[in-house]
Amino acid sequence: MARSTIWLLVTWLLICLPPLTCWAEKPSATDSARGDDLVHEYFRQQTQQLTDNCLADIQTLEDWTERRAQYHEQLLDMLGLNPMPPRSDLQATVTDVIEQDGLVVENLHFQSMPGLYVTGNLYRPADQGDDPLPAVLYVCGHGRVVEDGVSLGNKAHYQHHGAWFARNGYVCLVIDTIQLGELEGIHHGTYRERMWWWNNRGYTPAGVEAWNGVRALDYLQSRPEVDGQRIGVTGRSGGGAYSWWLAAIDQRIRAAVPVAGITSLKNHVVDDCVEGHCDCMFMVNTYRWDFPMVAALVAPRPLLISNTDRDGIFPLDGVVDVHAKVRRIYELYDAPKNLGLHITSGPHHDTQELRIHAFRWFNRHLRNDESLIDTVADKRFEPRQLKVFDELPSDQRTTSIHESFVPAVDAEDLPGTRSELQAAAEQWMQQLETKTFGGWPQGEAEPLDVEVQSTTEHQGTSVTVAEFTSQRPYRLPLIIVQPRQTNSDADVRVVVLDQTAWRQTAAALAVALPERYGDVAPDAAAWQQLADRDAPTVFIMPRGVGPTAWSDDDRAATHIRRRFMLLGQTAAGMQIYDVQRGLAALRSLADDSIGSRKLSLHARGTAAFWAVYASLFSQPLAKLQLQDLPTRNRDAPDLLNVSRIVEMPHVVLLASLRCDSLQLSGETSKAWRKIAADQPLMSNLQW
Template identity: 65%
Template sequence: MRNVAIVILVAVVLAKSTAAQSAEPAATNSDQQIAEYFRAETQKLTDRTFADIETLEDWTGKRPEYRRQMLEMLGLNPMPPKTPLEPVVTGTLEESGVIVERLHFQSMPGLYVTANLYRPSVQNEKLPAILYVCGHGGERQDGKSLGNKTHYQHHGAWFARNGYVCLTIDTVQLGEIEGIHHGTYREKMWWWNNRGYSSAGVEAFNCIRSLDYLQSRDEVDGDRIGVTGRSGGGAYSWWIAAIDERITAAVPVAGITSLKNHVVDGCVEGHCDCMYMVNTYRWDFPMVAALVAPRPLLITNSDKDRIFPLDGVVDVYTKVQKIYDLYDARDKLGLQISEGPHKDTQELRVAAFRWMNRFLREDHSLIEMAAEPLFEKRDLRVFEELPEQQRVTTIHESFVPKAEPGDLDVDSPEAVRALIDRLRQRTFRGWPDSPEPLNVHSSAVEGGPSQAHVIEFTSQSPFRLPIYVLQPDRDPNAPLDVLILDQDGWKKWAAGLSVLFPGHVPGVKPDPEVAAAMQRMTEDRNTAFIVPRGVGPTRWTDDERTQTHIRRRFMLLGQTLAGMQIYDVIRGLETLRQTAGLEKSVVSIEAEGDAAVWGLYASLFVDGIDQLNLENLPERNRDAPDLLNVSRFVELNDVVNAAATRLVEK
């Protein structure tokens, strides 16, 4: 690493005035801008779904790669090793012709899956099996979780009374050993994105191992296995049916809808992280459904479900018809809509039961038996005392492998180029493939110092962003300091910018003291302030909850807010190269905190930078702004070392 080229600072070098710290962004049309952005980006992904698929050969040729992508987005590529399940039955109950076993197994060492296995009391042959995956129906007694398997016991009982073996498994969040589904939603663990981790991946892997367990049972016909579940269980039904062809028939209930519903219509705000893969490859959800084809698939939902709206459910069904038609298998794709809210209704159950009977038992008879619970919930609990060596509560720390510091060979130019390519494909895939024209407009500032002018450019529609430039040295080869501002940086300097650029920093109270400090700092140096989207003039909200769900919308689009802010910095640097008097400048980047991370990554994609002055740069990815998957292949200090190899020699 060339320490002279990259300066990592840990102290604030310029004082902040009280007025500058309290500067608030102007009230603009920023809320409309971000809404317009999400609509446009969502439409792009929707429009390209199956756009290049015309024949069955088109689909079957691409399908293996789509499946690989799906596994990667669930954190399952590479697939974790299949270690011994170590199953233990802790007790049995019998009622009304049904035996239920209380059991647990380990999908990987220490990752316990608690479950109930329902089977007929009398059995003379191998039976078809059902994997029932549970939604968010938690049950507790005396302060202890009974597992959501107890909430959904009536499904397992019905299947056993009608000639099936049914394994009902707890989820991580609401099982007897209580882990975390709500990493970004509630716990602010944005580093899950850096790690390429979603709790959906653990649920999918537990489903894979559940199929292994079912196939190990003598009572089960391992070639006839169905999956169903509702809400969260509906989503997990999608994951396992898409990635594991041992599933013969699938009935996801209220578990999928369109990307538009989630991003544009706001359904993301009603869902935790377990409902979503890390959308690296920028899919709309019909892509998940299509991976089930041509196996029997019934999509079921109710018509007043606010978190899985009817229009999106029908949209998924309509689009996936194209793939089933290519297989000439329309009879294996169904859509069943019942009246009601987001609830486990009898109408939804009956449809699922009939579908499984039809495709697993070749039985078309009417359903005459209601699904009713047979056991006390407390009696279905597996553990009296939870195992001390469990990893359920911390599985997010280790489920997806991560890079370690020093893994990157920065002395190898090929390794650095490979890193940049990997970042572009797996971290910044959400950047536009074809950048828009910058449409640069530069204007002098009336009432400000003579060296001040404002540049506006289009980074990505609808975001038109400002660069505030102080240019005392008109020599075209003069060095240029580029300060990148995050929201804290904006608060630090906005009151001074308001003095130096009157009329161009609306809504911010001017502070002459901050302006004087800025003029002293820049009196013999050309200086530009880049302000990415979501900062200062384009700040859309300060409400924490709203900010959380805006960031989650970016995630669903295969982006992160920080990743797109890095793109804005790159576009801003390109804009400066197109500005008269600055096009030949050698550029130094100065940034602090989050902006230091933006500047660091931007330097990997822009030539002609001679120095990075990075203040309060986080020490590791975990503490840095979230960027999809980055921790899978590089740690932050290696990014610093890679950036140093690209800097212009002085």
């Protein structure tokens, strides 16, 4: 590009567009604070949008009944249960029977799928009579019981509930969760274990707990002592959440009392409650729900929402908001009496007041009994009496079920011909748009509103700093470096920066822009490399990078990423959106200058991952040059459900359709060569 053209472009931008100072300050200790403010303002705006949209289009019962099946399928999908796993033989086994105080307790286990063992205690009256009884499934919260280093399951902690129901004419099955059960699985994959690939897989332990509940209902209905048409579900805290999932997806639940198990999206995202919850409390929010949607799927069946007024992780305002929104659905059914709200004084504890109302609710709706409660729920067994296994089964998959619960695509299952690839590409892209990037802004995009902040010349090389709107409140930088001499036929070199690359780039730019990057040690050699190129270089920094970087404190960064998931997004997914918006902003600059020239996209590591996906949603590129691109989703940043749709080799094939040449280099290039060796469609890749 001729130097005169660049100066005409810059002059036009400076005259026509007013300057902004959104990120003009030098990078400093305040940058992360400003980045944190931005991301939390973003969370506030997005949460408000989802809250406002929740059930807003439901005005009549017909509106609801027409959509209910679709919402039911969406919830199954977000729990990793679409399609539902096969209902294999439960292989139910009773390992011990205890008779005490007029109760019979059976220690038992069943397999909700082969190798996925569920341990539990079945409580029933010793003197039942001939008629089958109503039943309650009690799903446990996080109440760990360990003796001598051996987990006895959280069922031992919540035993008083099972005993009360049995003493009062019910059969009650109390089941362990995969976390804190006798077989100790994981609920804390993203919370603590850095298993961000759970999001890639569309996996949440909430799905396993819901499935175990479904199979527990199968087991209860198989028992001759149980009236299979009168089954309820309850649980507290984590068990409250599992009560929601099960009541929402399984019509066999005739009455539900989730205790301290649900609140609003605002509480979780804006008011920080997500930081007190492990992953089992949340579906993978692909379809961008607020939680009253889950509650509405229970209607018009009897539902008691129960909570205390000083619960720090299920705050009162959110619980009341959920109730108010779902009440409208019950009113459409003309069944407001089937919805209850019980708030009692207390913190996040299993209080007697909470229990009494739950007991009365089940008496009313499963037994047509309005009598007063005159017995307390107390623990009557030593924890070891309730242990199921003497020795844990060797074929168990409970502790590793996250590896296989949600099926994933095979990275080696690739199209063999270009026509097959093009046919598959359409399907893949549709699924990615719906299930992976469904959290991107929908409808007409916001105006890019490109504005120049400054232009500086240093030793014959000019640096233009511009901004564009990606998604409010994010206005992001474009930095254009125009060297002394340029080849008018050369592609514009667009470089996507992650935080590591940004620090290196800032050091180079500090040579020419000391007033902006004065607290960064200038790197003259890096600057010289930029100045000596024969074509313009443009730097794109998505949100979370450079001037919009949020906290790098490990705990804070973890919960920022978890908040994105609760909004039906991921940080990486929105950064990909920013990159493709940056490319569009660059192309919009002027018809006869940079915007009209061919673009070559360059990136490394995490930024290479953003770039390859951004190329799928942008105008075709001249070249895509990617260094250290991950070869599998598990090693890449998290994108919702992506492993159910494509693996990294599929993505590279898709990208090859969108550029003239694709080059892979760096530490992962050897692995990519190995993948490409048996894949004819990758023969045109460059190394």
